[in-house]
Amino acid sequence: MSKKDRADALKAWENLTIADNFIFQKVMRKKRLCKRLIENILNIKIRKLAFPETEKDIRIRRDSKSVRLDVYVEDEQGTLYDIEMQTTDYATPDEMPKRTRYYQAMMDMDVLNKGEFYTKLRRTYIIFICTFDPFERIELGQGRSLYTFRETCQEEPHFLMGDETTKIFLNSKGSREGINHDLAAFLDYIEGKSPQGKFTESIAEAVETAKENKEMKVEYMTFYMELRRREEKGREEGREEGREEGKVEGRWKVLMELVHDGVITVKDAAERAGMTEEAFRKLAMH
Structure with a gap:
């Protein structure tokens, strides 16, 4: 590495924030922080989390597109959570939804062994933390901080299909309506604001520790x-x-x-x- 490359790399390292995949992955390896983040997003309580793999790579066939999951964890009930930090706002509005569709398919195929019944499929949550509104270009976009999607019946919207899959998009530039204080503070921190509250302060401390x-x-x-x-x-x-x-x-x-x-x-x-x-x-x- 040349002196210029080294200087550029050092500058890039010093400027890393929680919004960078590298730092986000390192911080989320702390189970208590990852657990608390999931609890804040879903408004649930989790007894414990496990990391099946530090960084999950899934490739079903040699000629298929593989996926690398940023944060891949499971709780005591076997529910799987994939959390991704997304800072790239793609030109096509369907890029993000279809990305979650592919991730879901790959996770399901990775879990289900040959000959097993489909009932063995796990409950899954795919969570994209975005530094932009992923639905801004289409009518659905309402500037929300949280968008939750589940399979429902078109004729009976309150009737869930029951496939136990959920896709969630967080928007750090959203309105903060309908989310709790800790999650709002976390999204503000992603936007470069000072950490507020014990949870976000713990995240900020973990970021500094990682960079040291x-x-x-x-x-x-x-x-x-x-x-x-x-x-x-x-x-x-x-x-x-x-x-x-x-x-x-x-x-x-x-x-x-x-x-x-x-x-x-x-x-x-x-x-x-x-x-x-x-x-x-x-x-x-x-």
Whole structure:
């Protein structure tokens, strides 16, 4: 890593917040904080949580798209919770809903063994914590901080189908109506405000502790170096084509892959590409 790369990586490390996937995953490894966050979102009480895997990777077939779940936990009753930090506002309004659909399918297939009855499927909650309103572009978006979705009968809206699946979207820029104080304070903290209340103060303390951890710092620096390596690979692929257009296209391709994988945000990718966010989103749609 060059001196410039190291300086950039150190600056990026110092600027990390709870809204960054890397720090969010580390903080949520503390069971009491993860447990309390789920309780605040769902307004329930959980006796204990377990982490089946620190970071859950699911690939059903070698040729299928795999998913990496940020925070994957289960409670004492076998209920599964997937919590994802989402900072990328995709250009297409159905990206987020369909992402939860795919995550749900992959989780179900991962749980159910061959020959088992469908009744063995677990109750699941997929929770996306967004730094934007995921439904702003469609009529449903009402600027809420919390959107909860369950399968219901169209003719009888109060009749639940009973498949025991729930998708929840949190919007840190929402109105804060209909959520409790601790969850509101947590969303405010994501937005850069000072932590308020014991729960959010504990989150903030965990963030600072994580950033003081030398091993985590090295881990992040390694991640940052890999990010730069992949970008350089894109540039080299373009150079091999012998055209300036090829260089640009190779770099765009890598940046788009990184955004889609949740490694960097659209804002970061646009800055690296030297264009506006709007221009980058239009480019990504072609």
